[in-house]
Amino acid sequence: MEIEILGPLNVRIADRSIVPRAGKPRQLLALLALRSGHIVPIPTLMEELWGEHIPRSAQTTLQTYVLQLRRLIKTALPADSPCTPKDVLITRFGSYQLNSEPGLCDATLFQQKATAGTRAFEQGAAAEASALLGDALSLWRGPALADVPAGRILEIEMLAMDEARTRAQELRLEADLQLGRHGEILGELMILAAHHPLNENICVLLMTALHRSGHTWRALEAYQQQRATLARELGVAPSSRLQRLRQEILGAGRSEERRAA
Template sequence: MEVNVLGPLAVEEQGASIVPSARKPRQVLALLALHADKVVTVPMLMEEVWGDDVPRSAATTLQTYILQLRRLISAALAGDPGRQAKDVLVTQHGGYLLEVRPGRNDAEEFHRLAAAGRHAFDAGQDRRASELLGRGLDLWRGPALVDVPVGRVAELEVLGLEETRRGVLERRIEADLRLGRHRELLGELRVLTTRFPLDENLCMQQMLALYRSGNAWRALEAFHALRRTLNRDLGLEPSMRVQRLQQAILRGDPGLDVGPDASSFDRVVA
């Protein structure tokens, strides 16, 4: 079994897709895939599919959806007499479990690489951190479960995945800035700050990359663009960290330059 949720839903057994086309069985499979190798309770599945409007026939209907999924799995297992659908989509006390072999679950692999990259980053191993975090980000093929009409249970899981993705992305950019890759980051940061115009961390990274690339005036423009957006949309001023970065750029603080001491920038804006 191979499970991919970081983009369109893709669940395959021996190369054959077991993703149903019908909406509700697809929702059931998506939630099982998000919790691969963990028991998903019947109440969770019912809430995902029906929300607060759970019909009296929900238990029977849910069993029908599970049966449909097992039929798809059985068809994919036709050449493997040693395994049955019930060995893959397992009935557990109070729920169901989708069994996935280690290394065949993209969300699990993403979290593994993110944790390893974070550890390398905290240890000052910036090149390794950038590599590990970049590999994790490369697993994404679009928004998580982009082709599934998720219910409120899966929606929270998807939001968590997307938030983790943003954090990993910002940490990878920070590692690249430490490595002096500011020029290579300019295009990526321009896209990201356009997409997330209220994100102060991304704006600060863009300001630093622009300053180090010899474009202090553009760095200051980025600050004022953030300030206008925050004022217009939220009635707020940029945080003190962003304002301290602006002041450091205005005075040409040497702590903003690339150097062996990666913490110098943090001291400038602290």
């Protein structure tokens, strides 16, 4: 079984998709796939599908969705497979579990590569960190579970995955800055800063890349925009780190002006 979560949902057996078209069964498969290899209690599945308004028929309806998934699994299983649909989508006491081999989920691979990249970064191996984190980020095909209706539980999971993706991007970009690739990553940083206007670390990276690329005034403009956004949205001033960077860029600019004179 191959599971792809980092983008539209894609779950395949023997290269055949078992993703249902209807929203609720797709939502059910998404949560089971996200936690593949682990049991998912029926109350958790019900909360995801219906939130606080669980109907009286929820138990029967959930069993119907499971039956639909097993029919899709049966269609996808090779004729000579020793497994049955109930071996793939297992019924446990008060729970269900999607049985899959470890390492065949893109979210798991992302986490493994991102962890290795983070470790390399912390050890000062910028080139290795950039490569590992770049490999991890290449697994993303769009927003996580982009085509799945999300309830409360999936929304939390998707938020956590998005934050992990952003953190991996930050670290990879910081590693690239250490390698002197400020010109190469400038466009990516500008897009990332636009998507995360309250993230001061991204602003620091953007200001640094702009300044090193010879765009001092744009670096200072990025600071002013960040300061205005923080004041408007949170009522706070920029961090001391951001303020120190501004002063360093201003000082460097004055030094350049004196040398030019």
